[in-house]
Amino acid sequence: MDKIPDVLVRPEFEASDIGKASTADVARKLTLIERISDMHSVRKLSILVIVVIVWEVYSRLSGVSELILPKFSATALALADAVFSEQLLYMVWNSITVLISGYAIGIVIATLLTTAAATTRFGSDILSTLTAMLNPLPAIALLPLALLWFGLGADAIIFTLLHSVIWPVALNAHVGFMSVSETQRMVGRNYGLRGIVYVVKLLIPAAFPQILMGLKIGWSYAWRTLIAAELVFGGSISDTSEGASGGLGWFIFVSQMDLRIAYVFAGLFMVILVGVVVETVVFNKIESLTVRKWGMQAR
């Protein structure tokens, strides 16, 4: 065994007068350029610009066929043309109204299911059995049945949308309710909350991160289902009597059939735009007003 070293005793000392630190920067504001280059939006925007330039230059120089990859400028023109002379916005609106009705009804049904599950064990068992079975079932697979039962029309699409929304929303809300901490439940009952008030004022806010996650997943399934349904059965479903109607998915499908590839890209842009608006504007807003403000990030 090595010899254990001993503590080395040295004299004490005390600084009688420290004096103010003479560095200029005890706390200095960062310069404007330092801060700008740190801004996410600026860096992301420049990436976007680079991608667009690369796309344009590549499609011009490589001579790639317009049928394979249209130029960015051609795509932008097609988008403008579709918006101004082909009623693209109207088609987007068609899709969105169907989506919103399906989404809203789905949430109502999910709420009923979750309430039943939160109050009785039997309800909870039914919900978990149904979600385990039906959540993995892609809603689009129900479209053939929906067409058979409801005929060609918005009803059939709404039916499949319901299916795509209900299960993820109910599942996540249920899990959220179950994992509200015992302490918070006791606090709520301590202050005399009971029944529906207890659910609204305590359980829902406490489980909100999970509920919000369910709403987001439900939205993304619904959006995917809607586009797929329109793409697949759009022709038979949309009300073609007005000439230019049908939804966004249908627009993409028709453009592809007519080999107007720039218009396919324009339609895809529109899909991305709607998706980005809903996910980053609507849901981010809800998040920053609720869970982020309360410091309970969804996880």
Added chain:
Amino acid sequence: MSTSSNNKKTAIPQLVLRPEFEVSDIEQAQTSEVARKLSTLERIWNIDGVRKFVILLSLVVAWQAYTVGFDVEPLMLPSFWVSFSTLIRDLFYSDLIWKVWFSIKVLLIGYSAGLFLAAVLILWATVSRFGSDFISMATAMFNPLPAIALLPLAMLWFGLGTASLVFVLIHSVLWAVALSTHSGFEGVSQTLRMIGRNYGLKGFGYVWKILVPAALPSILAGMKIGWAFAWRTLIGAELVFGASSGSGGLGWYIFESSQNIDTDGVFAGLFMVILIGFFVENVIFRNIERRTVNRWGMQR
């Protein structure tokens, strides 16, 4: 009550002084029921699986009773038994099993290629800030874009066939996985990062031994979402375009059955879809979670 003003001194209660005491010897508790066993019936009914099986059984019975009792038109809603027999018949005496295998094969190829590309992107993002910015930009744009919307383009670029399906599957997996893995990495606590570097981990070892396990809950969540998107995309794509790729998969089987107004075939196909989906979500992913994040206490 009257503590707000200090001129009502008389209302303040005074301490009551009492003698101290200490217990020298605590006796055994005298109650007869400290812990009692539940009856067998109570315990069986308390098993989750039993109750869920009973619920499932009653659903099936209700379906059968409704279709038979009300004499429902089988083209609109076939009875459970007919649908189930169709499933068995087509599985063993027809080529349904091959169609299922075809779908799963394509799904596995697309899923693993998507995971691989996501891993490459993420590695890039961990080594460079430009990569990290690129990923957040690309995921924000492409994650909300349903993969199936790319199918028309894919068929134009890759022709009618498996390649197109794989392309859209990759798209459906890649962004979901990249998004949640990226945010999972960013959420790894500063302490764990410093621990890793303290013990001399760098580069790939650091990513593999610290970041990946620490972000595993997010990575798994991303893989589950990616699987769900891929499964939905595949069924959707096959529903329409499957036929053109030669043999066709499970989605095509459903579409074919519905075109032939063979509704029990549609239900048989749906059973199969549910079965596979249930297996992947509740057996494969549940087991992975149980062995990792649940065991490590990183997720309840």
Added chain:
Amino acid sequence: MDTKNSTAAGSTPAVADTKPILEVDGVTLQYKTKEHLITATYRVGFDVYPADRFVLLGPSGCGKSTLLKGIAGYMKPVEGAIRLKGREISDPGPDRVMVFQEFDQLLPWKTVKQNITFALRNGGKSDNAAEADDIAMEYIQKVKLSGFEDTYPHMLSGGMKQRVAIARGMAMEPDVLLMDEPFAALDALTRLQMQKELLQLWEDTHFTVLFVTHSIEEALIVGSRILVLSPHPGQVKAELNAFDLNHENVGTKEFVEVQQRIHDMLFADRILEDEIQTGDKG
């Protein structure tokens, strides 16, 4: 750093004979927040000798944790230098193991034993699994956690987690063990227990430890030498001896006197600041 004339006690080695193991020489540390550049320490200097239980003591904002991170190699000084055994520090490394305050410093996906062997294997202390296992078990026993070696961290209490972290750090036999308020998140009784156990462990091998705390009492109990830092930015206020104080003489006249002296040192600034801000306050 200017040391005054030696008045060292008899049996211990003299300053001239021994080289410091860690030299911190006029170190200024700065870090950036979203809007500001903060100077955490300004020209701080001190020497740590082998077997020191060296405590960095100061109120919040004196940069003591930042200083520890600088020594660990997580950030580079703007001026000055930090030398370990005469070699300048540039990166984090297993020769200076850090024990944090946060309970999440254990890798949740590894058991107690695996947490220690992970450190041994990756820190280059052992390239043999069986040997690493043995070392791990030895240190688990030292911190009185025998029987918990196959438990995952989330099943342990806060005090037990910190013990694992200390065992992991000590198993590496680093040149200097860096402890960043390791007991701050524990309840008072557990904290007292852990302080005692740390001193017992130190008795075995006299390892060198650098200990950050904001509690004067803890500094006096744990430390043999105490560096008192002033806040905004951190500057050296004093360096004091405390090797003859421990948990046995808490509350004695001697202990209270030193406690009061440090308290006055730190508090003097506070009053001065108050006067500047609010005018004259008798």
